[in-house]
Amino acid sequence: MKVTTEAKGGVLIHRISGRIDTATSPEAEGKLTAEVKQGKRVALDMNAVAYVSSAGLRVVLMAAKLAKANAGAVVLFGLQPTVREVFAISGFDRVVAIREDEAAALAVLGS
Template sequence: MNVEKIYNDKELTIKVDNQIDTVTAPDFENEINNEMGKFDSLILDFENLEYISSAGLRVLIMTQKKLQPHSIPFTIINSPDMIKDIIKVSGLDNILDIQ
Protein backbone atom coordinates (compact mmCIF):
# COMPACT_ATOMS: atom_id res chain seq x y z
CA MET A 1 0.00 0.00 0.00
CA ASN A 2 1.23 3.44 -0.93
CA VAL A 3 -0.28 6.59 0.56
CA GLU A 4 0.03 10.17 -0.67
CA LYS A 5 -1.40 13.03 1.41
CA ILE A 6 -2.34 16.29 -0.29
CA TYR A 7 -3.56 19.33 1.62
CA ASN A 8 -5.57 22.07 -0.08
CA ASP A 9 -6.04 24.54 2.77
CA LYS A 10 -7.89 22.45 5.39
CA GLU A 11 -9.08 19.79 2.91
CA LEU A 12 -7.04 16.59 3.04
CA THR A 13 -6.99 14.17 0.12
CA ILE A 14 -5.37 10.81 0.74
CA LYS A 15 -4.53 8.79 -2.38
CA VAL A 16 -4.20 5.08 -1.74
CA ASP A 17 -2.55 2.65 -4.18
CA ASN A 18 -2.42 -1.15 -4.37
CA GLN A 19 -4.45 -2.78 -1.59
CA ILE A 20 -5.78 -2.32 1.91
CA ASP A 21 -5.76 -5.72 3.55
CA THR A 22 -5.26 -7.25 6.98
CA VAL A 23 -1.55 -6.42 6.88
CA THR A 24 -1.82 -2.83 5.60
CA ALA A 25 -5.08 -1.73 7.27
CA PRO A 26 -3.40 -0.74 10.58
CA ASP A 27 -0.91 1.44 8.68
CA PHE A 28 -3.76 2.99 6.68
CA GLU A 29 -5.64 3.74 9.90
CA ASN A 30 -2.51 5.30 11.43
CA GLU A 31 -2.03 7.49 8.34
CA ILE A 32 -5.55 8.88 8.83
CA ASN A 33 -5.33 9.13 12.63
CA ASN A 34 -2.03 11.02 12.44
CA GLU A 35 -3.82 13.79 10.52
CA MET A 36 -6.88 14.04 12.81
CA GLY A 37 -7.50 17.61 13.92
CA LYS A 38 -5.56 19.07 10.99
CA PHE A 39 -8.36 19.01 8.38
CA ASP A 40 -11.93 20.21 7.92
CA SER A 41 -12.70 17.79 5.09
CA LEU A 42 -11.33 14.33 4.24
CA ILE A 43 -11.29 12.80 0.76
CA LEU A 44 -10.01 9.30 0.08
CA ASP A 45 -8.99 8.85 -3.55
CA PHE A 46 -9.19 5.15 -4.42
CA GLU A 47 -8.43 5.52 -8.15
CA ASN A 48 -5.44 3.17 -7.93
CA LEU A 49 -6.77 0.91 -5.19
CA GLU A 50 -6.96 -2.69 -6.39
CA TYR A 51 -8.40 -4.44 -3.32
CA ILE A 52 -9.92 -3.70 0.08
CA SER A 53 -10.50 -6.36 2.74
CA SER A 54 -12.89 -6.38 5.68
CA ALA A 55 -10.05 -4.90 7.75
CA GLY A 56 -9.91 -1.99 5.32
CA LEU A 57 -13.69 -1.57 5.47
CA ARG A 58 -13.40 -1.42 9.25
CA VAL A 59 -10.99 1.52 8.92
CA LEU A 60 -13.56 3.33 6.76
CA ILE A 61 -16.29 2.73 9.35
CA MET A 62 -14.08 3.85 12.25
CA THR A 63 -13.05 6.98 10.34
CA GLN A 64 -16.69 7.83 9.65
CA LYS A 65 -17.53 7.33 13.34
CA LYS A 66 -14.70 9.65 14.42
CA LEU A 67 -15.58 12.43 11.96
CA GLN A 68 -19.38 12.37 12.12
CA PRO A 69 -19.77 13.96 15.60
CA HIS A 70 -17.64 16.89 14.39
CA SER A 71 -19.61 17.27 11.12
CA ILE A 72 -16.43 16.80 9.10
CA PRO A 73 -17.22 15.75 5.52
CA PHE A 74 -15.73 12.39 4.52
CA THR A 75 -15.88 11.38 0.86
CA ILE A 76 -14.48 8.48 -1.16
CA ILE A 77 -13.79 9.29 -4.80
CA ASN A 78 -12.58 7.56 -7.98
CA SER A 79 -13.23 4.03 -6.71
CA PRO A 80 -12.89 1.31 -9.32
CA ASP A 81 -16.11 -0.65 -9.90
CA MET A 82 -14.76 -3.66 -8.00
CA ILE A 83 -14.11 -1.52 -4.89
CA LYS A 84 -17.56 0.09 -5.19
CA ASP A 85 -19.10 -3.38 -5.41
CA ILE A 86 -17.32 -4.52 -2.24
CA ILE A 87 -18.57 -1.43 -0.40
CA LYS A 88 -22.12 -1.94 -1.70
CA VAL A 89 -22.25 -5.66 -0.88
CA SER A 90 -21.12 -4.86 2.66
CA GLY A 91 -23.96 -2.32 2.98
CA LEU A 92 -21.56 0.53 3.67
CA ASP A 93 -22.76 2.55 0.69
CA ASN A 94 -25.65 3.64 2.94
CA ILE A 95 -23.36 5.28 5.49
CA LEU A 96 -20.35 6.35 3.40
CA ASP A 97 -20.29 9.10 0.78
CA ILE A 98 -19.04 7.29 -2.35
CA GLN A 99 -18.65 9.41 -5.48
Protein backbone atom coordinates (compact mmCIF):
# COMPACT_ATOMS: atom_id res chain seq x y z
CA MET A 1 0.00 0.00 0.00
CA LYS A 2 1.19 3.50 -0.85
CA VAL A 3 -0.26 6.84 0.09
CA THR A 4 0.55 10.16 -1.53
CA THR A 5 -1.06 13.27 -0.15
CA GLU A 6 -1.91 16.53 -1.83
CA ALA A 7 -3.55 19.70 -0.55
CA LYS A 8 -6.28 21.15 -2.68
CA GLY A 9 -8.32 24.18 -1.68
CA GLY A 10 -8.21 23.59 2.06
CA VAL A 11 -8.79 19.86 1.71
CA LEU A 12 -6.27 17.03 1.90
CA ILE A 13 -6.52 14.23 -0.62
CA HIS A 14 -4.85 10.95 0.28
CA ARG A 15 -4.33 8.99 -2.92
CA ILE A 16 -4.05 5.37 -1.84
CA SER A 17 -2.87 2.48 -3.97
CA GLY A 18 -2.60 -1.25 -3.30
CA ARG A 19 -4.30 -3.20 -0.55
CA ILE A 20 -5.67 -2.17 2.81
CA ASP A 21 -5.54 -5.49 4.63
CA THR A 22 -4.24 -7.09 7.82
CA ALA A 23 -0.65 -6.61 6.70
CA THR A 24 -0.94 -2.94 5.74
CA SER A 25 -3.60 -1.71 8.16
CA PRO A 26 -1.20 -0.46 10.88
CA GLU A 27 0.54 1.74 8.32
CA ALA A 28 -2.80 2.77 6.81
CA GLU A 29 -4.10 3.71 10.24
CA GLY A 30 -1.13 5.96 10.88
CA LYS A 31 -1.32 7.69 7.52
CA LEU A 32 -5.08 7.98 7.14
CA THR A 33 -6.05 9.10 10.64
CA ALA A 34 -3.30 11.65 11.46
CA GLU A 35 -5.00 14.67 9.88
CA VAL A 36 -8.59 13.87 10.79
CA LYS A 37 -7.44 13.83 14.41
CA GLN A 38 -6.54 17.47 13.89
CA GLY A 39 -9.99 18.24 12.57
CA LYS A 40 -8.92 18.54 8.94
CA ARG A 41 -11.12 17.75 5.96
CA VAL A 42 -9.81 14.70 4.15
CA ALA A 43 -10.76 12.87 0.98
CA LEU A 44 -9.56 9.31 0.36
CA ASP A 45 -8.95 8.54 -3.31
CA MET A 46 -9.71 4.81 -3.59
CA ASN A 47 -9.34 4.48 -7.37
CA ALA A 48 -6.14 2.45 -7.10
CA VAL A 49 -7.22 0.34 -4.13
CA ALA A 50 -8.00 -3.17 -5.33
CA TYR A 51 -8.73 -4.73 -1.98
CA VAL A 52 -10.12 -3.80 1.44
CA SER A 53 -10.57 -6.50 4.11
CA SER A 54 -12.17 -6.13 7.53
CA ALA A 55 -8.83 -4.79 8.78
CA GLY A 56 -9.12 -2.01 6.20
CA LEU A 57 -12.74 -1.34 7.14
CA ARG A 58 -11.57 -0.86 10.71
CA VAL A 59 -9.17 1.88 9.59
CA VAL A 60 -11.90 3.66 7.62
CA LEU A 61 -14.26 3.43 10.59
CA MET A 62 -11.61 4.88 12.89
CA ALA A 63 -10.98 7.74 10.47
CA ALA A 64 -14.71 8.49 10.29
CA LYS A 65 -15.11 8.39 14.08
CA LEU A 66 -12.05 10.60 14.64
CA ALA A 67 -13.29 13.06 12.03
CA LYS A 68 -16.62 13.32 13.78
CA ALA A 69 -15.06 13.65 17.24
CA ASN A 70 -12.69 16.39 16.08
CA ALA A 71 -15.07 18.35 13.85
CA GLY A 72 -13.23 17.21 10.74
CA ALA A 73 -14.61 15.30 7.80
CA VAL A 74 -13.69 12.32 5.69
CA VAL A 75 -15.10 11.30 2.32
CA LEU A 76 -14.14 8.35 0.12
CA PHE A 77 -14.37 8.34 -3.65
CA GLY A 78 -13.57 6.16 -6.64
CA LEU A 79 -14.27 2.77 -5.08
CA GLN A 80 -13.71 -0.22 -7.38
CA PRO A 81 -16.70 -2.60 -7.68
CA THR A 82 -15.19 -5.34 -5.47
CA VAL A 83 -14.29 -2.79 -2.80
CA ARG A 84 -17.71 -1.17 -3.04
CA GLU A 85 -19.26 -4.59 -2.43
CA VAL A 86 -17.27 -4.99 0.80
CA PHE A 87 -18.53 -1.60 1.99
CA ALA A 88 -22.11 -2.55 1.06
CA ILE A 89 -22.02 -5.97 2.80
CA SER A 90 -20.67 -4.42 5.99
CA GLY A 91 -23.13 -1.53 5.90
CA PHE A 92 -20.23 0.93 5.94
CA ASP A 93 -21.65 2.69 2.90
CA ARG A 94 -24.34 4.00 5.25
CA VAL A 95 -22.05 5.39 7.97
CA VAL A 96 -19.20 6.69 5.84
CA ALA A 97 -19.59 9.29 3.09
CA ILE A 98 -18.82 7.74 -0.30
CA ARG A 99 -18.95 9.59 -3.61
CA GLU A 100 -18.40 8.57 -7.20
CA ASP A 101 -15.54 10.88 -8.05
CA GLU A 102 -13.20 13.54 -6.77
CA ALA A 103 -15.39 16.49 -7.73
CA ALA A 104 -18.36 15.07 -5.82
CA ALA A 105 -16.17 14.27 -2.82
CA LEU A 106 -14.70 17.77 -2.72
CA ALA A 107 -18.20 19.21 -2.97
CA VAL A 108 -19.14 17.32 0.23
CA LEU A 109 -16.10 18.81 1.94
CA GLY A 110 -17.14 22.28 0.85
CA SER A 111 -14.18 22.80 -1.42
